[in-house]
Amino acid sequence: MSQSVEVVGLYVRDQDEALAFYVEKLGFRVHTDVRNGDYRWLTVQHPDQPSFQLGLFRPGPPVLDAATAQTLQAIVAKGAMPPLVLVVDDCRAAYDRMRARGVEFTQEPVDRYGTVDAGFRDPSGNGWKMIEPRR
Amino acid sequence: MSGDHTNQDPKLLRRLLRAKDRMDAASHEQWPVRRLARVSGVSAAHFARSFRQAFGVSPHRYLLTRRLERATALLRDTDRSITEIAFQTGWRSLGTFGRTFRDVTGETPGAIRARERPAAYGLGRVPACFLSAAHRPHLTIAVSEKRRQGAGGINGSEAMEVP
Numbered sequence: 001m002s003q004s005v006e007v008v009g010l011y012v013r014d015q016d017e018a019l020a021f022y023v024e025k026l027g028f029r030v031h032t033d034v035r036n037g038d039y040r041w042l043t044v045q046h047p048d049q050p051s052f053q054l055g056l057f058r059p060g061p062p063v064l065d066a067a068t069a070q071t072l073q074a075i076v077a078k079g080a081m082p083p084l085v086l087v088v089d090d091c092r093a094a095y096d097r098m099r100a101r102g103v104e105f106t107q108e109p110v111d112r113y114g115t116v117d118a119g120f121r122d123p124s125g126n127g128w129k130m131i132e133p134r135r
Numbered sequence: 136m137s138g139d140h141t142n143q144d145p146k147l148l149r150r151l152l153r154a155k156d157r158m159d160a161a162s163h164e165q166w167p168v169r170r171l172a173r174v175s176g177v178s179a180a181h182f183a184r185s186f187r188q189a190f191g192v193s194p195h196r197y198l199l200t201r202r203l204e205r206a207t208a209l210l211r212d213t214d215r216s217i218t219e220i221a222f223q224t225g226w227r228s229l230g231t232f233g234r235t236f237r238d239v240t241g242e243t244p245g246a247i248r249a250r251e252r253p254a255a256y257g258l259g260r261v262p263a264c265f266l267s268a269a270h271r272p273h274l275t276i277a278v279s280e281k282r283r284q285g286a287g288g289i290n291g292s293e294a295m296e297v298p
Contacts, residue, residue, distance in 0.1 A: 070145070073145040074148055076145070077145040078151075083265060106156040106159065107159070117262065125148075
């Protein structure tokens, strides 16, 4: 078996809201959704990338104290988390489709020497670039 | 410099971010506080203070840095004239553009153009949108303050403006 990255997590302000966003608006699928008391392990998966899971985690107890959780929520809401990149075949088509579903775009598709990119945010504030690579 | 950052409600921060995003998307447009406040759904009286507390810079200064960043990219990547670039990036007068550009970056638009072009080679593997953010000018003090500091110092000699 090959070794690779299996899960990378995002912090989100509300897991139900994030789940609806990534599944209904972006077309991801739920991989794992398990609760244990207040804790909820929630990951989604891109349909074309079964080896990778995107975790949607809410910072808070029991893992983090309330003050730390609040700081993290603020950082996410300020858009200060690191960049995320979604690769698509057709940026303009994906833009039209996602926009019709109510995705908050921060940048319309822009052509840059053969690649096309657009920008959007999830409800929590995580920023994505959506890039159509050069063929 | 600006109080306790963690005290701001994440829901408010998310709405302030929306105003910042809108400036990012259209930095060439005019963004009076009233317009930004409307995007964020807060009163004009609270907007500027909340924005500064959240992002460490006033909305006006933030807009300036975005315009300068974009102007720098256009100087580097296009053959458009400096006049064209000034108006395209939202300045209403070429003089203000040249002066602000020099006061913030320490160089004239023409000098930046000459210097940045050879340096752009080899950065092709970084997505252009992130690359451009890396070149965003730092503007932690007022332009007028920066101007005052510069006047007494090293680069206060020439005052040539590109027409």
